[in-house]
Amino acid sequence: MNALLLSAVLGVVMMFSGIWLKSKSAIxxxxxxxxxxxxxxxxxxxxxxxxxxxxxxxxxxxxxxxLLFDSIAFLSTLLYLxxxxxxxxxxxxxxxxxxxxxxxxxxxxxxxxxxxxxxxLFLGVEIISIPLYILTGSDKRNLKSNEAxxxxxxxxxxxxxxxxxxxxxxxxxxxSFDTNSINLITETPSALIVAGMLLLLFSMAFxxxxxxxxxxxxxxxDGAPTVxxxxxxxxxxxxxxxxxxxxxxxxxxxxxxxxQLLMAIITVATLFIGNITxxxxxxxxxxxxxxxxxxxxxMMLSVYAMNAEAKExxxxxxxxxxxxxxxxxxxxxxxxxxxxDGFNGFAKHQPLLAATTTIFLLSLAGIPxxxxxxxxFYMLKAALGTGKYLWLVIFAVIMAAVSVYYxxxxxxxxxxxxxxxxxxxxxPVFKWTLVILAALVILLGIFPNLLLTWYxx
Amino acid sequence: MPINxxxxxxxxxxxxxxxxxxxxxxxxxxxxxxxxxxNAVNLLLxxxxxxxxxxxxAINATAGTDGQIFVFFIMVVAAAEVSVGLAIIVMxxxxxxxxxxxxxxxxxx
Numbered sequence: 001m002n003a004l005l006l007s008a009v010l011g012v013v014m015m016f017s018g019i020w021l022k023s024k025s026a027i028x029x030x031x032x033x034x035x036x037x038x039x040x041x042x043x044x045x046x047x048x049x050x051x052x053x054x055x056x057x058x059x060x061x062x063x064x065x066x067l068l069f070d071s072i073a074f075l076s077t078l079l080y081l082x083x084x085x086x087x088x089x090x091x092x093x094x095x096x097x098x099x100x101x102x103x104x105x106x107x108x109x110x111x112x113x114x115x116x117x118x119x120x121l122f123l124g125v126e127i128i129s130i131p132l133y134i135l136t137g138s139d140k141r142n143l144k145s146n147e148a149x150x151x152x153x154x155x156x157x158x159x160x161x162x163x164x165x166x167x168x169x170x171x172x173x174x175x176s177f178d179t180n181s182i183n184l185i186t187e188t189p190s191a192l193i194v195a196g197m198l199l200l201l202f203s204m205a206f207x208x209x210x211x212x213x214x215x216x217x218x219x220x221x222d223g224a225p226t227v228x229x230x231x232x233x234x235x236x237x238x239x240x241x242x243x244x245x246x247x248x249x250x251x252x253x254x255x256x257x258x259x260q261l262l263m264a265i266i267t268v269a270t271l272f273i274g275n276i277t278x279x280x281x282x283x284x285x286x287x288x289x290x291x292x293x294x295x296x297x298x299m300m301l302s303v304y305a306m307n308a309e310a311k312e313x314x315x316x317x318x319x320x321x322x323x324x325x326x327x328x329x330x331x332x333x334x335x336x337x338x339x340x341d342g343f344n345g346f347a348k349h350q351p352l353l354a355a356t357t358t359i360f361l362l363s364l365a366g367i368p369x370x371x372x373x374x375x376x377f378y379m380l381k382a383a384l385g386t387g388k389y390l391w392l393v394i395f396a397v398i399m400a401a402v403s404v405y406y407x408x409x410x411x412x413x414x415x416x417x418x419x420x421x422x423x424x425x426x427x428p429v430f431k432w433t434l435v436i437l438a439a440l441v442i443l444l445g446i447f448p449n450l451l452l453t454w455y456x457x
Numbered sequence: 458m459p460i461n462x463x464x465x466x467x468x469x470x471x472x473x474x475x476x477x478x479x480x481x482x483x484x485x486x487x488x489x490x491x492x493x494x495x496n497a498v499n500l501l502l503x504x505x506x507x508x509x510x511x512x513x514x515a516i517n518a519t520a521g522t523d524g525q526i527f528v529f530f531i532m533v534v535a536a537a538e539v540s541v542g543l544a545i546i547v548m549x550x551x552x553x554x555x556x557x558x559x560x561x562x563x564x565x566x
Contacts, residue, residue, distance in 0.1 A: 119527055126534045133541050137548060146549045147560065153542050154487055154558070158478050160538075161494035164531060165471055168501045171524055172464075175509040 001052050001062060003042040003070055004110040010034040011103035018096025028085045031099040035081055038106070039074040042067065046454065058178065059117040066114035068315055068454050069242050073109050073235050076322040077102070080235070082433040083330035084227045091138050091225045098138065101131035105236065112243035116250070118167045118177040121243060125163070125207065128239065129156050132232055136224040148223025155216045159206035166199030170251075179250040189255060197252055201259065204244045208237060210300055211269030214293050218277075221289035229285070230329030233292040238318035241299050245314060249306055256306060263304040264392050270297035271399040278406045285338045287406055288328065291364065294403055295321050298379050301396060305382035312452055313378025319451055320371035320444060324360040327437045330430070331357050336422040343410055344419025352431055354414045356438040363441045365407040366400050371444035376400060463504035470497035484546050484556040488539075495535050499528045
């Protein structure tokens with residue numbers, strides 16, 4: 001509850017700081033201090049210090065799972081602001097408002113991670129989506145940005161319509177929006193429940209860009225300003241996954257044998273399309289967009305498996321994936337040329353940046369000693385734990401091997417090719433934050449319990 | 458009136474909205490079709506709310522009211538979406554002087 005209220009207040013504070021503060025660095029500092037405060041307040045709530053006790057009639061419950069994910073999201077956003085807050089300046093003139101929108105999105109993230117009622121799920125998803133439409137189109141003179149935001153807006157509100165229809169049909173059968181009372185389903189669910197569940201499944205698959213509904217993602221991620229792509233492809237995607245797994249565990253857990261096969265098919269399709277299409281990309285930004293679809297396929301494994309390892313694994317995965325991808329995007333923003341050739345000879349001119357980027361890429365590919373390896377390991381273990389569909393696990397391993405190809409292409413360009421890539425100005429803060437991110441990736445790869453003990457104690 | 462009539466009416470409206478979104482090319486008309494979808498959901502929720510109220514009023518005097526409260530939330534969110542969506546459409550119109558979504562195919566290459 002602390003973080004929910006504070007993030008909304010901070011959003012308003014940022015809007016006013018745009019009026020009162022004249023210098024851009026002051027606005028940036030307010031945002032970073034606010035973000036750090038948000039993280040501290042949330043960690044205090046995990047250790048039992050709750051500042052606001054509001055009776056939500058059981059519609060919102062902040063359990064360990066929700067609070068730990070919120071902490072991961074806030075920490076990632078804090079690191080993201082350290083890395084990229086200066087680059088947000090170049091997007092447009094409304095500098096403070098972009099931070100305000102980011103805080104509003106975080107407010108939505110706290111809602112989607114802790115809902116117990118479908119009403120809160122709907123509100124949370126919308127509070128995340130509406131600021132994202134604006135951030136996508138924030139580069140107003142750029143046609144690609146316009147196009148991406150219009151496409152995202154039309155398809156996003158279409159999928160919201162599907163979600164609402166699903167909620168309405170479930171309400172028709174159960175007479176309640178509470179997830180626990182929806183879960184009291186006997187062996188033969190009515191047609192209304194099945195139709196509502198399918199509509200909710202489709203709309204959530206749409207929001208996380210899982211396979212048959214992924215077509216918007218590459219275009220939107222490519223068209224949006226790169227700083228905001230970094231935010232929406234990592235933290236927001238992980239948050240929607242948390243909502244996805246919560247929804248299907250708490251509201252439809254008893255129907256698992258009905259939706260499990262469908263989930264497995266979506267997982268296979270997402271892994272296949274994401275990885276195979278990423279191989280053929282020429283632009284690193286577009287490659288990362290497809291790679292985020294491929295990583296979504298791995299996260300779908302946890303929704304498919306839905307057991308204790310799956311929830312642990314999803315937390316670890318969201319941390320590993322967010323840290324690594326934020327780091328790569330931060331380096332990418334500093335490049336002038338987004339193609340693979342733009343990275344030629346990067347290691348000679350920027351050895352530190354190249355080394356950290358290599359660690360992030362290794363983590364995304366799932367090489368041991370990085371967080372990405374253990375995250376993928378947890379996912380596969382969870383999928384094996386269900387005792388069904390062994391082919392799904394084998395297929396996922398093969399696709400992880402395919403992903404090595406396109407991640408290593410960047411490493412190859414950086415270390416084994418000659419060139420002189422133009423790089424924008426790099427500050428010491430930027431370098432140090434990258435080093436911290438790389439250290440976190442390796443640390444989580446060796447001691448995952450540093451993160452996961454928080455889930456239990 | 459039996460609940461089936463309401464269900465059929467709102468499903469028909471919802472399908473009109475879906476078909477419109479998938480076939481029309483004008484961004485504003487697509488947007489109106491999305492609004493029809495949302496309003497079909499509103500109608501359905503109100504009908505279900507009344508149904509649950511009649512069924513359970515003897516046990517619980519406020520049974521079924523949560524469906525009607527949900528409708529208000531949908532209206533508020535839809536209004537927020539309209540304001541953002543029209544701003545995006547106007548922004549696109551300023552740049553290309555058209556609201557045709559066929560334009561959206563440029564990002565593919």
